[in-house]
Amino acid sequence: MQRLRYSRYFKSFFILLDIIVITAVLVFAYLRKHDYHYNKGFSELNVISLILLISFWILLSGRTKLYSIPRNLTFTIYLERLITHIFLFIVGVILLAKISDNSFLKEDRFLIGFILFICLFFLKSFSFFTLKYLRTFGFNHRNIMFLSENESTNLLKNILIQRKDYGFKIFTFTNELTIQNLEEFWKINGIHTLYLPSENSSLEKEFEHEVFKAAEKNKIFISLVPNIIQNNFLRYELDYVQMQPILTQAKFPLDYFTNYLVKRTLDIFFSLLFLIFIGIWLFPIIAIIIKLGSKGSVFFIQKRYGFHEEVFDCFKFRTMNINRASDTKTTAKNDKRITKFGGFLRKTSLDETPQFINVLIGNMSIIGPRPHMLLVDDYFKQKIGRYSLRSYVKPGITGLAQVNGLRGDGGNIEIEMQKRIIADSFYVKNWTLSLDLVIILKTILLILKGDKNAH
Incomplete structure (x- = not known):
């Protein structure tokens, strides 16, 4: 079965x-200042200005990745890209207006x-959510399958099943595991992506090699x-010496002093x-x-553990009756x-406000x-290798995990914690100022409507 690639059509x-x-x-701005009948429409200068701005918009998108939108991209990250892109484009409009003789501009x-x-x-936000909404009904889905599953792939599969807006349709292979059967299964079901564990695979090395070739x-x-219990891949990044790829120690955004200084300045200002x-x-x-x-x-x-696991006193408003288990037992839903x-206080997150101190x-x-x-922390450090990356x-008072609903005990605390650590690891590796601003905005919205996961 031939798989249609819709992405390029959507982007276009x-x-x-x-x-x-x-x-x-x-055109609206031009007509607002000029009489169309007397000026006979756009002048050559106006047309050139328009072409320059459209070209700048498209070229800028290559840098901001505005049209490179993977299915699993959250609105938080997309909003960061969108705001950055539009802001830089408007700066381009203002600069062009200053250097050109275009009066209305x-x-x-x-x-x-x-x-x-x-x-x-509003247009791009509407388009983003409309496409995600349509995917929940099976429109624009992508056919995928898992082979040789383990804890990590099961966690990923669970996420993809829950997030129908990502638009993934999972097919299960039940026949005898041969290359011929796999190829037939791929063709019949139009499989787009095959997910494999990067390590600890149950497949024999020789057969796995054949799977890659097929x-x-x-x-x-x-x-x-x-x-999921490894974190080395997050601490290294791909680099090259001439054409030879090597893995080098990753440097995270907040390791750069200028980024740290910006973040610290805003922390002091807002607190x-x-x-x-x-x-x-x-x-x-x-x-x-x-x-x-x-x-x-x-x-x-x-x-609590803080930066580089230094212990500090974390301030909160007291929300419980005095009890001996406050340092040994986490809260649960309907905790007496x-x-x-x-x-x-917990529902509105007001108990966290002393942490501004x-x-x-x-x-x-x-x-x-x-x-x-x-x-x-001491328990999950032993269970999840990437856990220490948080330090x-x-x-923070709030974070990427919290604004994405990964708060409280959702039933299986270990699975929930793994999801939380994935979000925290992403934040550490991909921090930007605009991401912080989006998280603040989403936190305010959560406080206003009440966080159902807070207890």
């Missing part, structure tokens, strides 16, 4: 749609930039799934902003209600230790992997 359609929007906005450059931002932001012949993509304008009146109100509702101190201070007001001190950041109890950045 979206590029054409963006060009139409850009053209429409510029000069006079209306900020208005044009604002209209372009609004139109393109996949290449049949134009089947092979994706290798790293072992001071919160404490001076909100904390100064909110903290006393919460403290009084806590004291009236139950005996004990207002704050709950607990040891939680007070009535404590449940409200931790941010100001310097042992936490506003955005980063959430710090866990010491016992939890390469400061822990």
Whole structure:
């Protein structure tokens, strides 16, 4: 069965749609300033300006990866790319307006930039969610299969089954495992991608080699799934010495002093902003209600691992009645230790607000992997190899895992923790300022509507 590749058609359609929007906005700005009948439409200068801007938009997309959208891309990451792309494009519009003799572009450059931002932001956000919504009904799906499964591939399969918006249809191979049967199965079901464990595979090496050859012949993509308990692949990156590939020690974004300085400056600015304008009146109100509702101190201070696993005192508002298991037992849904007001604080994440003091001190950041109890960290360090990667950045009040629903005990704590660590590892390896801003925005939205995973 011939597999249709829809990606190139979707990309062409979206590029054409963006060009139409850009053209429409510029024509609208021109007509707003000029009488079309007297000026006979766009002048040659205007046409050249339009061509330059459209060319810049397309060339810029190669850098921002605006049209390179894998199915599993989250809106958080897509939004980061989109905002970065539109911002840089608007800078290009303003620069072109300053150096050209184009009168309407000069006079209306900020208005044009604002209209372009609004139109393109909503158009592309709508397109992103529409495509994901259609995929939940089986439209534009991609046929895949797993071979020689293990813990890592089972976790991935579980994610792909839950996230129907990714548009993957999983086929199970049940026949006798031979190359001929595999090739026939691929053709009948139109398989696009074959997932294999990168190590600890149950396939014999010789047979696995034959599978790779057969996949290449049949134009089947092979994706290798790293072992969930290993983390070496995250600490190395591919480099070249002439044409010889080598793996070198990875340097993460926040290892660069300029990035660290930007993040630390914003941490200090936002924590001071919160404490001076909100904390100064909110903290006393919460403290009084806590004291009236139950005996004990207002704050709950607990040891947590921080940057490079240095232990620090993490501040929270107390949400439980005083109990001896607070340092040894994690919270569960409908936990009887939680007070009535404590449940409200947890649901709205207000119990975490004293951690802005931790941010100001310097042992936490506003955005980063959430710090866990010491016992939890010590336990999962032995179970998940990449777990310690979290300590390469400061822990945060909120993080990428939390805004993607990976919070609390979802039933199988080990599976949930593995997903959390994947998100935290991604954040460490792919930090950008715009990603932090998107996480802050999503956190605010979660607080406003209430986090169902908070307990």
